[in-house]
Amino acid sequence: MNAVARMRSRSSSGQRRTADESGMVVVIALLVLTVLSLWGITLMGLSLSESQIGSNESDLKRAFFAAEAGIHEAMYRMRLVPATSTDEVDTACSTTADPLTVGKQGTPATTWADPNNSNFWYYNPPGCGAWDYSYEGAPATGDGNFFGGTNKANLDSAGRTFRSSGAAHATGGPLANANLTNGAAYTVTVAPVVGYVGGCWQYVDQFGAPLPGSSCVSVAGTPVYKVTSAGQAGSAKKTLSTMIQRMSFNPAPDGALTANTNVNVQSAAAVIDGRNHDCDGNNPSDDGALQYAATSSSGPTGIDINKPENLVCPGGTGDACKGTSSPFPDSIGALLLGYGPSPTPQQQAQIDAMNAYLESIKVPPAQAPTSAFKGIVYIDGNYAKPPDGSEGILIVHHRDPYGQNGCTNPGGCDVANLGNFNEGTFKGVIVADKINKINGNAQIIGSIFGFGSGADGVTVDDVTGTPTIKFSKCILDNLENIANVPFRVVSGTWHEQ
Amino acid sequence: MRYGAKVFGRLRGLNGSGMTNAGFSLVEMLIGSVVLIVVLAAVFSFLDMSQRDYAAAAAKSDVQQNVRVVLESMAREMRAAGYNPSKAGCLSPPAGAVTALATSPASVTFQADVDNNDCADQVVYTFVAPTDATAPCDPGSPASVGKITRSVQNWDGAAWTPATPAAYEIAQCVTSLGMTYYDGSGATTTTPASIRQVKLSITGVENSRGSSARSYNLSTDVSLRNS
Numbered sequence: 059m060n061a062v063a064r065m066r067s068r069s070s071s072g073q074r075r076t077a078d079e080s081g082m083v084v085v086i087a088l089l090v091l092t093v094l095s096l097w098g099i100t101l102m103g104l105s106l107s108e109s110q111i112g113s114n115e116s117d118l119k120r121a122f123f124a125a126e127a128g129i130h131e132a133m134y135r136m137r138l139v140p141a142t143s144t145d146e147v148d149t150a151c152s153t154t155a156d157p158l159t160v161g162k163q164g165t166p167a168t169t170w171a172d173p174n175n176s177n178f179w180y181y182n183p184p185g186c187g188a189w190d191y192s193y194e195g196a197p198a199t200g201d202g203n204f205f206g207g208t209n210k211a212n213l214d215s216a217g218r219t220f221r222s223s224g225a226a227h228a229t230g231g232p233l234a235n236a237n238l239t240n241g242a243a244y245t246v247t248v249a250p251v252v253g254y255v256g257g258c259w260q261y262v263d264q265f266g267a268p269l270p271g272s273s274c275v276s277v278a279g280t281p282v283y284k285v286t287s288a289g290q291a292g293s294a295k296k297t298l299s300t301m302i303q304r305m306s307f308n309p310a311p312d313g314a315l316t317a318n319t320n321v322n323v324q325s326a327a328a329v330i331d332g333r334n335h336d337c338d339g340n341n342p343s344d345d346g347a348l349q350y351a352a353t354s355s356s357g358p359t360g361i362d363i364n365k366p367e368n369l370v371c372p373g374g375t376g377d378a379c380k381g382t383s384s385p386f387p388d389s390i391g392a393l394l395l396g397y398g399p400s401p402t403p404q405q406q407a408q409i410d411a412m413n414a415y416l417e418s419i420k421v422p423p424a425q426a427p428t429s430a431f432k433g434i435v436y437i438d439g440n441y442a443k444p445p446d447g448s449e450g451i452l453i454v455h456h457r458d459p460y461g462q463n464g465c466t467n468p469g470g471c472d473v474a475n476l477g478n479f480n481e482g483t484f485k486g487v488i489v490a491d492k493i494n495k496i497n498g499n500a501q502i503i504g505s506i507f508g509f510g511s512g513a514d515g516v517t518v519d520d521v522t523g524t525p526t527i528k529f530s531k532c533i534l535d536n537l538e539n540i541a542n543v544p545f546r547v548v549s550g551t552w553h554e555q
Numbered sequence: 556m557r558y559g560a561k562v563f564g565r566l567r568g569l570n571g572s573g574m575t576n577a578g579f580s581l582v583e584m585l586i587g588s589v590v591l592i593v594v595l596a597a598v599f600s601f602l603d604m605s606q607r608d609y610a611a612a613a614a615k616s617d618v619q620q621n622v623r624v625v626l627e628s629m630a631r632e633m634r635a636a637g638y639n640p641s642k643a644g645c646l647s648p649p650a651g652a653v654t655a656l657a658t659s660p661a662s663v664t665f666q667a668d669v670d671n672n673d674c675a676d677q678v679v680y681t682f683v684a685p686t687d688a689t690a691p692c693d694p695g696s697p698a699s700v701g702k703i704t705r706s707v708q709n710w711d712g713a714a715w716t717p718a719t720p721a722a723y724e725i726a727q728c729v730t731s732l733g734m735t736y737y738d739g740s741g742a743t744t745t746t747p748a749s750i751r752q753v754k755l756s757i758t759g760v761e762n763s764r765g766s767s768a769r770s771y772n773l774s775t776d777v778s779l780r781n782s
Contacts (some may be wrong), residue, residue: 090598097605101612108616115623300780410739550639550650552780553668554631 117294120242122554125289125298128244132285133302133545242291282548286555301551305412305544307451307537308396309487309505310384313350313371314529317508318386320515321354323363325497327524330363332371332379337485337532339503344372347531350381355511357382386509388469389413390436390453390489393507411546416453434541440475441490443500446482450541454490455509472510480523485533486540492516499523504533614761615769618728622759622773625703625726629680630777633753636665637781638675645674648710652782653736653747660684661732663753667781669707677708677715681722682732692728693763701729703757730770731758753777 286299314332315321323330332351333342351371354360358380363369366376373379385399391412392398397405416436423439430447441454456474458465465471476490480498488502491510495517496502506527508516518525533540579587637652648666654677655664662681669676683702685692690699706720733756738744741752756774 086594090601093598093602093605097609100609104609104612104616111620115627547780550637550781553635553638553640 113292114294117292118296120291121289121294121296122298123289124242124244124291125287125296128246128287128289129285129298129300129302131244132246132287133547242289244287244289246285246287283545284551297555299551299553299555301548302545303548305395305408305415305546307394307487307541309394309507309534309537310396311348311505311507311529311534312353312381312383313348313379314527315352315506315508315516315518316383317352317354317360317516318383318511319354319508320356320360321352321362321508322515322517322519323352323361323365323368324517324519325523325525326365327368328363328365328496328518329368329370329524329526329528330379330518331526331528332369333529335503335528335530335532337503337530337536339483339485339501339528339530342370342528346372348529349373351379351529353381353383355383355386386511390455390509391416393489393509394451394487407549408546412544415544415546432540437474442477443479443482444484444488448482449485451486451537452476452484452488452490454488456491467511471512473512474510477517480525485530487534487537493518495519496525496527497523498525501526501528503528503530505529611764611767614764615771618759618761618769618771619773621726621728622757622771625729626755626757626773626775628725629703629755630775632667632669632678633663633665633755633777634780635667636779638667639781640668640673641675646710646712648675648677648715651748652779653750653753656734656736656745656747661734663734675710677710679706679708679720679722680704680732681706682729685730688730691763691765691768692730692760693765694727695763700727701731701760702727703729703732726757726759728760728762729757730760731756733757733774751779751782753779 282301282303284299284301288295288297314330330351331342332348334345334347335342351369352361358377361380369376369379371379387393387397387399389409392401392409395408395412397409401409419434420436420438423437423441426437426441427435430445432449434451436453439456444452454474454476455472457470457472459470460468472491475492475494477494479496479500481500483501486504488506489509493508493516497519641647651666653663653665660682662679664677664679666675666677669678681704683704685701686698693699702724703726704722705725706722708715708720735754736744736750737752738749739751744750754774754776758770758772760770761768
């Protein structure tokens with residue numbers, strides 16, 4: 059039977075009618091399928107666009123926080139311990155990398171090396187292609203890199219500016235986030251903020267006004283830097299910029315020992331020397347950097363010493379070396395910055411930033427260093443003594459609020475104690491609420507502050523050794539090099555581009 | 556099988572095969588209609604369900620996007636509150652970040668450069684509650700619509716201008732705008748100058764969905780970078 063004959067035979071039987079019915083089912087099924095597919099496609103389109111929106115949003119968020127991380131990394135790296143460098147004379151276009159040099163205009167000063175990744179910062183002298191930054195023409199007064207002009211800032215007199223090396227990022231830096239695990243990345247550039255004021259380029263603040271001490275000849279003060287950080291994640295980009303200012307430590311002691319309370323020196327051998335010593339505590343000079351050896355907020359009568367001739371100062375010995383402490387500021391930050399109890403709003407902003415920074419490095423007594431340290435150590439409670447050979451700033455401070463632990467002072471009670479500090483040498487500045495006590499052969503070169511105003515005071519006591527406190531302006535001037543100086547974000551300058 | 560045979564037999568007859576000319580019987584018609592109705596009912600209920608699902612999904616994504624966009628733009632502008640580039644030539648207003656708060660209606664006033672002209676502006680976000688809070692949100696009847704408005708002013712050297720800025724709606728069908736303010740230590744505050752962080756919380760409700768409208772809440776914490 060051939061095919062045609064087969065079909066004819068089927069069409070003459072009941073099978074033909076069954077086939078017609080199947081046809082209806084196919085039509086209905088197709089209709090339903092079409093409707094279903096249309097519905098499905100529409101819904102899929104809806105969810106696809108929704109998920110695209112969601113993923114764009116997540117990319118943007120990642121890019122944003124990557125950019126923020128970049129700003130903080132720049133701040134972190136710029137406060138690393140300064141290193142010496144001869145790169146200042148090198149004006150070739152860099153293809154590798156150099157340590158970041160952050161100099162003052164006209165007098166390049168300090169070089170920050172990254173101890174863990176020497177390939178982090180690149181520099182570019184004028185004429186290095188896309189990275190070229192130069193002063194162009196005579197700008198309008200107040201014009202500068204922050205003010206939208208064509209004139210860009212350089213980090214140093216060689217006309218160089220710096221940016222982070224993307225390559226170093228890609229291969230991973232010392233920070234966990236240097237090679238961000240979520241696929242985001244960032245590029246950071248740092249430039250000092252300059253403006254054309256008074257016929258020359260100077261460092262200026264965010265409002266275009268010259269910084270204190272700035273002039274056409276030389277620049278003092280701490281430059282403000284503009285940090286621009288571009289974060290990228292997927293196809294999303296976010297660029298943030300802010301200005302940062304290097305904070306400077308400038309504690310202003312009234313004596314080698316400056317106390318906000320009474321001082322009790324019971325040791326016959328104890329020496330408190332207010333003359334100006336060198337950085338090693340030698341060669342005392344009567345240059346009048348300080349007037350007193352020891353001061354108390356209650357005046358000379360608050361200083362009880364059983365052997366007055368051991369109190370030494372430019373004016374002689376004994377009672378002449380006792381003085382009255384200037385009013386103490388309310389916070390450690392204000393003390394380290396050298397501001398009094400009534401700061402200006404600008405000073406208050408710096409104090410707040412400094413206190414926030416100190417708060418961030420505070421450790422409980424259990425985590426206090428047990429071997430010699432260099433830098434800032436802030437212990438939130440009692441601490442016996444810094445290990446021999448430590449340098450920098452030691453803060454021993456804990457404030458109980460009113461009503462807690464029997465505190466009856468409305469402003470709170472400062473209760474952390476330093477002692478028994480009976481051996482070793484410390485170079486730098488010590489700020490402690492109470493000091494009970496310094497004895498043995500402990501030696502402090504720099505300056506020491508008794509911060510608390512409670513009755514316990516400062517005690518220097520020993521019957522065998524020679525506890526010594528020597529003032530050294532050299533140490534105070536070099537605090538920024540000994541302790542890693544933090545940066546503060548200049549308020550009112552953070553923005554998304 | 557037998558009915559089928561009859562029906563198709565008749566159809567063939569209509570087509571002129573000459574086999575038979577008999578009409579449908581009442582029973583055949585009834586059964587046919589019932590089958591048709593059942594099939595159609597299934598198809599229509601399915602279609603109707605799809606339609607409603609689609610409308611619901613669209614309304615839901617609509618309200619989500621609405622709330623998300625507003626929250627994001629408020630967060631972005633407030634994050635920079637206090638940003639004052641003070642380009643040369645700007646008339647700089649008194650320094651400030653968040654400068655005023657109100658609770659009823661909820662509103663926040665802050666300074667930032669939102670028009671990118673490098674001079675500080677003042678921005679006011681206000682929640683305008685629906686006059687008729689019980690009615691479902693329907694833009695056709697304004698009384699039922701809650702909204703968030705935004706207005707911008709510039710500093711003219713002595714005051715913010717215009718004094719009564721035009722406020723335009725940036726979101727409709729919003730049922731609440733929550734703003735909780737925190738100071739540097741994390742405690743809630745209502746003193747504008749001490750605000751360091753803001754918790755923004757916006758609740759939107761589906762547009763023109765009658766009583767089946769669902770609401771959607773989104774919140775975020777904004778740290779004020781310039782405070």
